[in-house]
Amino acid sequence: MKIRKPTQETYIKVSALLSLAFPKSLYELELVEGFHDNDTPIHEWVCIHLNKVVAYIAFSNAYNKDEICGLHLAPLAVAPQFQRQGFGSELLRFALRQQAIKESPLFVLGNPKFYQRFGFKHCPLPVCPFAKNNKHFLALRNTATTRFIVGYEAEFDTGKLK
Numbered sequence: 001m002k003i004r005k006p007t008q009e010t011y012i013k014v015s016a017l018l019s020l021a022f023p024k025s026l027y028e029l030e031l032v033e034g035f036h037d038n039d040t041p042i043h044e045w046v047c048i049h050l051n052k053v054v055a056y057i058a059f060s061n062a063y064n065k066d067e068i069c070g071l072h073l074a075p076l077a078v079a080p081q082f083q084r085q086g087f088g089s090e091l092l093r094f095a096l097r098q099q100a101i102k103e104s105p106l107f108v109l110g111n112p113k114f115y116q117r118f119g120f121k122h123c124p125l126p127v128c129p130f131a132k133n134n135k136h137f138l139a140l141r142n143t144a145t146t147r148f149i150v151g152y153e154a155e156f157d158t159g160k161l162k
């Protein structure tokens, strides 16, 4: 198993993986294709196993008005036939050790059971515009004490909300 930054050639495999991992929605697929098409600054990695792209992770800027206040983790996806075999955890652990990630406040909208084991905790502030009452909005190293609506890159607005 190898972890790499995706290249232009692997983007198509990342799209295929996202379609399979999120079969009921185009949101994640359109989000990532939007990041790539618009050259939005993101941190992303793929997990390659048996010559296949089996997992993908991306982080994009989180904003307090115009200021960057951390990173949003989205999406994390593992190809269905490789789920529950440790790939998602390994890719996330790898990402959390990287220089660009390891000191930044991180936010994620996701299953608390999965993310709590990596240190994420329920995030009461800032306010997530995509989660009613911040349900399932989690953070790591978040120090916000004032109330503001956390900003996302524009690509998050194009898909349907989950």
Ligand SMILES: CC(C)(COP(=O)(O)OP(=O)(O)OC[C@H]1O[C@@H](n2cnc3c(N)ncnc32)[C@H](O)[C@@H]1OP(=O)(O)O)[C@@H](O)C(=O)NCCC(=O)NCCS
Binding pocket: 021, 022, 076, 077, 078, 079, 082, 083, 084, 085, 086, 087, 088, 089, 090, 109, 110, 111, 113, 114
């Ligand atoms: C969620 C996901 C990223 C986890 O990656 P994975 O490689 O399948 O997970 P791992 O094998 O590393 O499992 C880690 C733990 O998470 C649990 N887990 C895996 N998928 C889960 C899910 N959908 N819901 C809740 N827990 C889950 C496993 O039970 C496992 O715990 P265990 O080791 O005690 O059994 C992956 O299953 C996936 O892409 N699912 C579909 C897309 C998705 O829902 N992504 C959103 C993430 S918020």
